[in-house]
Amino acid sequence: MPGSAKLTQGSTFKHVVSMSVTGALGLMCMFLVDLVDMLFLSMLGEKEAVAAVGFASTIMFFTISLSIAVSISATALVSKAIGEGNIELAKRRAVNVLAFGILFSSGVVWFLWPNIPHILLYIGATGRTLDLATDYLQILVIGMPAVMIGMIGSGIMRALGDARRAMYATLVGGLVNAVLDPIFIFAFGLGVQGAAIASLIARFSMVAVSYYGVVYIHKMLGEFDLIDFFKDVKSISVIAVPAMLTNMSSPLANAIVMEHTSSFGDDAVAAVAVIGRIIPVVFGGVFALSGAVGPILGQNYGAGRFDRMHSTISSAVVYAFGYCLLLCVVLYQMQDWLVATFNATQGSADIIRFFATFVSFSFFFQSLLFIAIAVFNNLGKPLNSTLLNFGRATLGTWPLITVFSLFMGAEGILFGQAIGSVIFGCLGFYMARNYITELEEKEAKEILPSNHLSFDEII
Secondary structure (H helix, E strand, O other): OOOOOHHHOOOHHHHHHHHHHHHHHHHHHHHHHHHHHHHHHHOOOOHHHHHHHHHHHHHHHHHHHHHHHHHHHHHHHHHHHHHHOOHHHHHHHHHHHHHHHHHHHHHHHHHHHHHHHHHHHHOOOOHHHHHHHHHHHHHHHHHHHHHHHHHHHHHHHHHOOOHHHHHHHHHHHHHHHHHHHHHHHHHOOOHHHHHHHHHHHHHHHHHHHHHHHHHHHOOOOOOOOHHHHHHHHHHHHHHHHHHHHHHHHHHHHHHHHHHHHHOOOHHHHHHHHHHHHHHHHHOHHHHOHHHHHHHHHHHHHHOOOHHHHHHHHHHHHHHHHHHHHHHHHHHHHOHHHHHHHOOOOHHHHHHHHHHHHHHHHHHHHHHHHHHHHHHHHHOOOHHHHHHHHHHHHOOOOHHHHHHHHHHHOHHHHHHHHHHHHHHHHHHHHHHHHHHHHHHHHHHHHHHHHHHOOOHHHHO
16 A cells, blocks of 8 residues: 555565666666767757757756755655654655645756856857857756756655656656657757757656655645644755755866866766766666665654664665666667767767766666665665765875876776775775664664663562
8 A cells, every 4th residue: 555664575576676666767878868869969969059958968967966865854754754663754844845846846947048158158058069068058947946846756666665656657647748859950940949948848748747645645745834844854854955066066066077087178077978868878777876775764763763764775786786877888889880870079078988988887876875775765864975975076086187187088987986985985885784784783772772771670
């Protein structure tokens, strides 16, 4: 039945695979939207258009990351309440997180929209590339509240263990965008603006699908009460704000990379833009790990099943290793096809091939960081996630790409990022395992005095 703690039973590996694969399909479809945009715009034969989407997507990744952060709060709060068997609390928190997300995303749009040209100029967009990127982003950013609603709805359904329906919102959005892209770009002759309009319509289609799943299928939205909302704002913010900071670190790292890459010219920027669209599609199963592991940990934490929590993160590592090994081999074999498909210049092609051959391996270590982030976000230490991800985005990015680019050129930027992922992935996973052990020992100490008689009491 809706609201049952199904993730506290059965194989943890099966749950990890099921939640990850469905989450990956949803995420991959959402990011496939950007890849399709890039593909169609590359057919226009204008490298400034491809570079423009690269710059604009750096900012859009920031807004999507904020939406994911609030959905993390929904998943953590609802899954823990479900694990405890408190369905009414789960419904109350679901509706209050949704209200929080709508208000917050509307405020971000109000602040961001007039400042778009200045932000793009700061990260290196100039001339016609700047104009095209501004047009693209000013249309697309209007849809941020729709993305927020869709992501929160998916987060609520993941908290219930309904990974299949959680996938539908992003899947439908991606399909709508893929159909509308060629119509607006070529049939209507709108180019970059057409790609943005198609993506905007697709984002609003996400709202209808997620609303149907949460409200009509699971009946998981309680009645909105302003007093209850203010009561829950603190609980939501304690998770959402650090998660926002955590997720903001990824676009920060991307902005740093894009700023460094711009010094090597438009060919390098176009290559990094193509790679940035390939990564979420190819490694969607890795990016979905945090959202997949989170509700499993949340329900079992609420139920006090620490044995299953240890098993869950072990299962996640096995899944991530197999997934990355397979996909790295596939990416290596497909590098020439990618170069041809995106009409890459010689300079861009060299960078794409370097990524596929030498850098893609680092995503296994990035998956270890995602697992650690899921542990800390869902088990009461979201600030640790923030520190780890900001560490990777700054200490694990800026100095390394600066040093390696001096010796290796634009390829050194990608290689420096990979080294940072290895360092912080291993560190984060080590911290996460120790934290679960600490929670288990703490609960054992609290339960022991009340559940066990001392030797003196027995005699």
